[in-house]
Amino acid sequence: xxxxxxxxxxxxxxxxxxxxxxxxxxxxxxxxxxxxxxxxxxxxxxxxxxxxxxxxxxxxxxxxxxxxxxxxxxxxxxxxxxxxxxxxxxxxxxxxxxxxxxxxxxxxxxxxxxxxxxxxxxxxxxxxxxxxxxxxxxxxxxxxxxxxxxxxxxxxxxxxxxxxxxxxxxxxxxxxxxxxxxxxxxxxxxxxxxxxxxxxxxxx
Amino acid sequence: xxxxxxxxxxxxxxxxxxxxxxxxxxxxxxxxxxxxxxxxxxxxxxxxxxxxxxxxxxxxxxxxxxxxxxxxxxxxxxxxxxxxxxxxxxxxxxxxxxxxxxxxxxxxxxxxxxxxxxxxxxxxxxxxxxxxxxxxxxxxxxxxxxxxxxxxxxxxxxxxxxxxxxxxxxxxxxxxxxxxxxxxxxxxxxxxxxxxxxxxxxxxxxxxxxxxxxxxxxxxxxxxxxxxxxxxxxxxxxxxxxxxxxxxxxxxxxxxxxxxxxxxxxxxxxxxxxxxxxxxxxxxxxxxxxxxxxxxxxxxxxxxxxxxxxxxxxxxxxxxxxxxxxxxxxxxxxxxxxxxxxxxxxxxxxxxxxxxxxxxxxxxxxxxxxxxxxxxxxxxxxxxxxxxxxxxxxxxxxxxxxxxxxxxxxxxxxxxxxxxxxxxxxxxxxxxxxxxxxxxxxxxxxxxxxxxxxxxxxxxxxxxx
Numbered sequence: 123x124x125x126x127x128x129x130x131x132x133x134x135x136x137x138x139x140x141x142x143x144x145x146x147x148x149x150x151x152x153x154x155x156x157x158x159x160x161x162x163x164x165x166x167x168x169x170x171x172x173x174x175x176x177x178x179x180x181x182x183x184x185x186x187x188x189x190x191x192x193x194x195x196x197x198x199x200x201x202x203x204x205x206x207x208x209x210x211x212x213x214x215x216x217x218x219x220x221x222x223x224x225x226x227x228x229x230x231x232x233x234x235x236x237x238x239x240x241x242x243x244x245x246x247x248x249x250x251x252x253x254x255x256x257x258x259x260x261x262x263x264x265x266x267x268x269x270x271x272x273x274x275x276x277x278x279x280x281x282x283x284x285x286x287x288x289x290x291x292x293x294x295x296x297x298x299x300x301x302x303x304x305x306x307x308x309x310x311x312x313x314x315x316x317x318x319x320x321x322x323x324x325x326x
Numbered sequence: 327x328x329x330x331x332x333x334x335x336x337x338x339x340x341x342x343x344x345x346x347x348x349x350x351x352x353x354x355x356x357x358x359x360x361x362x363x364x365x366x367x368x369x370x371x372x373x374x375x376x377x378x379x380x381x382x383x384x385x386x387x388x389x390x391x392x393x394x395x396x397x398x399x400x401x402x403x404x405x406x407x408x409x410x411x412x413x414x415x416x417x418x419x420x421x422x423x424x425x426x427x428x429x430x431x432x433x434x435x436x437x438x439x440x441x442x443x444x445x446x447x448x449x450x451x452x453x454x455x456x457x458x459x460x461x462x463x464x465x466x467x468x469x470x471x472x473x474x475x476x477x478x479x480x481x482x483x484x485x486x487x488x489x490x491x492x493x494x495x496x497x498x499x500x501x502x503x504x505x506x507x508x509x510x511x512x513x514x515x516x517x518x519x520x521x522x523x524x525x526x527x528x529x530x531x532x533x534x535x536x537x538x539x540x541x542x543x544x545x546x547x548x549x550x551x552x553x554x555x556x557x558x559x560x561x562x563x564x565x566x567x568x569x570x571x572x573x574x575x576x577x578x579x580x581x582x583x584x585x586x587x588x589x590x591x592x593x594x595x596x597x598x599x600x601x602x603x604x605x606x607x608x609x610x611x612x613x614x615x616x617x618x619x620x621x622x623x624x625x626x627x628x629x630x631x632x633x634x635x636x637x638x639x640x641x642x643x644x645x646x647x648x649x650x651x652x653x654x655x656x657x658x659x660x661x662x663x664x665x666x667x668x669x670x671x672x673x674x675x676x677x678x679x680x681x682x683x684x685x686x687x688x689x690x691x692x693x694x695x696x697x698x699x700x701x702x703x704x705x706x707x708x709x710x711x712x713x714x715x716x717x718x719x720x721x722x723x724x725x726x727x728x729x730x731x732x733x734x735x736x737x738x739x740x741x742x743x744x745x746x747x748x749x750x751x752x753x754x755x756x757x758x759x760x761x762x763x764x765x766x767x768x769x770x771x772x773x774x775x776x777x778x779x780x781x782x783x784x785x786x787x788x789x790x791x
Contacts, residue, residue: 227592229600231556237595245594253595253603255560261791262607269606304592 124326128168128211131324135307138296140289142319145213151195154212155188162186162215164320165194167201169208180205184215216318221309222276224290226256226297228304234297238290240272241309248272256298263290282314289317302326336458336528338536340427342518343472344403345374348395348426350417351408352378352386359432359478360408361386369481370473375400395424402426406466406476411435414462415447422455430476431461437524438463445526452527464523465499468506470516471542477521479503490515491544492623493537495530497522497551498577505549505616512620513761514627517542529554531562538566545626546572547619553601560604567609571784573622574605575613609787611780618776624766625777629742631785634711636662637778638704639685641716642692642724646771647685650714650746653771657779659712661685668707675699685716693723698731705739712778713743719753729756733763742781746774 126134132142148154154165167180180201182194195210202208221242229235232255239251252266264287267273277283289310297305306323347367351360360380364387367376377398378391385391392398395405395417405426407417411433421429429452436445445462452459460466466476470489477484487509494509494516496502502521509516518540520533530553537543546566553559566572578598595603605612611626613619637659641647654661661684664672669682676682676696679689686704688696697715705713715732717724736743745760745767747753757767768774 225595227595229556229595229597231553231597232560232600232604233557235595235600235603239594249594251594251599253599254607255600255604258607259791265607 125170126324126326128209128322131322132319134300134324135296135319135322138292140292140296140307140319141317142322143213143216145211147209148195148212149210151192154195154210155191157212158186158191160186163191164213164215165191165198166211166213167198167205167208168211169202169205171205171208213320216311216320217313219311219313219317220275220278222286222312223251223306223308224293224310225307226293226302226305228302229255234302236290236294236297238266238276238286239270240275245308256294258290258294260287260291263287263294266290277312278314282312285315285317286312300326335535336532338428338458338520338528338532340403341430341458341460341467341528342469342474342520342536344428344474346377346400346402346404347372347374347474348377348379348392348398348402348405349408350379350395350405350421352380352391354380354383354386358408362478362480363406363408363432363476364389366475366477366481367473370475370486372473372475374403377402395420395426398424403428404474405429406432408432408478411441411444411462415444415451418448418451418457418459419455422451422457426455426457428458429460430464430466431459431523432464432466432476432478433461434463436462437526445524449526459527460520461523462526463499465496465502465521467521468516468519477503485510487512487516489517491517491542491627492547493518493520493540493543493545494547494549495520495522495533495537496549497525498549499523501549501577505547505619508616508620509623512624513758513764513766514624517544525554531555531558534559534562534566534572538562538569544570545623546570547623548572548574549577550574550601551577556604560608563604563608563610567784568788571611571626572609573611573613573619573626573780575616575619576601576605609784609791611784617773621768621773621777622780624761625742625744625781626784628764628766629744629781630740631788632711632742632778632782633785635659635779635782636709636711637714637775638662638664638707638710638712639714639716640688640697640700640704641685641718642688642690642697642721643716643718644687646716646718646746646748647687650716650771650775651685653775654714657772657775659775659779659782662707662709662711664704665707665709668703668709671703672700675703690721691723692721692728694727694731696723697728698735701732701735701743705735705741705743711741712782713739713741714746714774714778715743716746717756719747719749719756726756726759729760729763733760733765736763736765742778744768744774744778746771 165182223241234256252269304325353360378386381393
């Protein structure tokens with residue numbers, strides 16, 4: 123079982139019409155500054171040795187301007203030395219919204235399963251998730267949302283509900299058609315009328 | 327036990343409706359399993375042919391005893407094997423040669439204690455001779471219609487349920503027999519009982535296939551620890567729940583794989599969570615404990631499916647009406663609004679002390695006539711999908727005539743109607759009467775509303791999924 127390269131995983135998601143946040147690997151601070159332009163960015167170290175990035179302190183949020191970005195790059199570069207092999211990735215900062223998790227895995231008993239729940243740092247604390255066996259139908263996707271205690275956080279209105287239902291159906295198709303053993307889209311930032319997948323963890 | 331190669335499903339008919347039964351390991355010693363099984367067949371009034379097999383004796387319980395299954399000249403549909411595990415392969419082989427169609431291997435001492443090879447041997451023999459083999463390490467089957475009863479538990483210790491529409495499938499013999507004993511006290515009856523133990527050959531998939539087609543089975547109740555063939559199970563379960571409800575209780579909330587999980591999803595969607603998800607997705611009702619299992623079985627057995635989730639409450643006690651209203655909302659149902667027509671009708675017949683709104687409090691002196699009229703009018707309201715009648719028998723007006731009137735109203739009603747009657751001995755008497763009249767009675771508001779919700783959820787599943 124191996125971790126799929128982040129950019130490769132993102133391309134596969136895009137192929138299924140799933141929106142991922144604009145991202146790029148960078149080798150230098152200058153590259154990161156160029157990527158940012160005049161927007162805010164996020165900078166992360168990707169390494170098998172730092173699976174939980176927030177805890178490992180290798181995520182820098184809301185960076186802008188040459189100095190801030192360069193300082194962040196230098197700090198992460200230093201920390202990453204003990205996390206080899208690694209890469210440093212920069213992403214456009216997602217517009218604010220609510221964090222959810224969508225995931226999947228291969229179950230030895232029933233085959234592919236899909237999961238949705240409240241995401242980000244709350245995942246482990248609340249464990250409020252809904253699971254189904256793939257493939258799912260639109261009815262199942264709707265029922266998954268209805269089942270969540272945090273439904274009103276996951277989708278704020280009818281339009282967002284339909285959007286998340288469609289997203290679930292796309293992830294279901296992705297899981298069903300590919301040999302993915304585990305998948306975390308965490309967080310997916312959901313807003314009133316759009317969303318973006320901010321972090322991907324795909325194992326094949 | 328993984329069963330990867332299965333060419334076709336196994337037919338359970340010879341197990342549950344055998345024309346002739348051999349009890350191999352029948353014994354003269356009343357303490358032996360083989361004795362109890364034979365005794366139970368005789369007690370149950372089994373009308374087919376009964377052949378005790380024991381190589382040391384000539385008669386048991388007045389029946390001629392055979393040295394070997396091969397000595398029986400007639401066809402044997404079912405062999406119940408109650409002998410030590412090591413000799414079971416040889417016995418099963420003889421059954422095969424004798425053309426026995428099905429077998430219940432009661433004996434333990436196979437895969438459950440690590441003797442996997444021994445278990446595999448008997449599966450090979452069953453396959454070779456096409457014997458529909460149940461077990462090993464199981465209680466076997468019971469059918470109060472065909473009076474088949476392979477249980478080795480004496481009838482004075484374990485009451486047998488009456489004839490009815492609930493079929494009960496249990497991997498565990500212990501849980502199985504406990505629930506059977508509990509069902510015997512309930513208003514509903516049993517269609518089939520199947521305890522399948524190690525599921526070495528016949529498993530959940532075969533059993534569901536059989537019960538789906540079984541005309542006597544209206545509701546299926548399952549106690550499951552694990553499933554042999556997950557994907558096949560889903561395929562058959564999907565078909566079954568489109569026809570009849572399945573209530574499941576799943577044991578073993580283990581965290582298999584959680585330690586080795588690489589992702590949040592793997593940690594959150596563990597073995598137990600995925601089982602629950604599968605059950606939910608394919609329309610099962612999930613019972614969290616034995617009492618829920620009985621509540622759900624009761625309501626599915628007697629009630630039609632509701633059109634929606636709007637409930638009307640009629641009560642002769644104000645407080646219990648309010649408690650029930652809370653339980654209605656907590657369970658995911660809603661209290662309905664009565665139509666103007668219904669309100670006008672009620673005003674005509676109810677005394678002035680009765681407030682015409684829900685919950686409809688008929689007051690402490692409500693008698694048979696008041697209950698009857700209220701149920702009659704409210705049940706006809708198109709805004710009402712389900713009816714809860716609270717009868718507190720501690721009140722002066724409520725007695726057996728109320729219970730009888732409710733049973734009578736229930737007979738002609740399409741909509742689900744249930745009763746909440748908490749109370750002591752007098753109430754329990756009324757409860758027995760109402761339940762035998764086909765009216766489910768609950769001791770607490772929450773038990774009642776949760777059961778109604780399951781009924782509603784299943785109705786929605788059938789309509790929309």
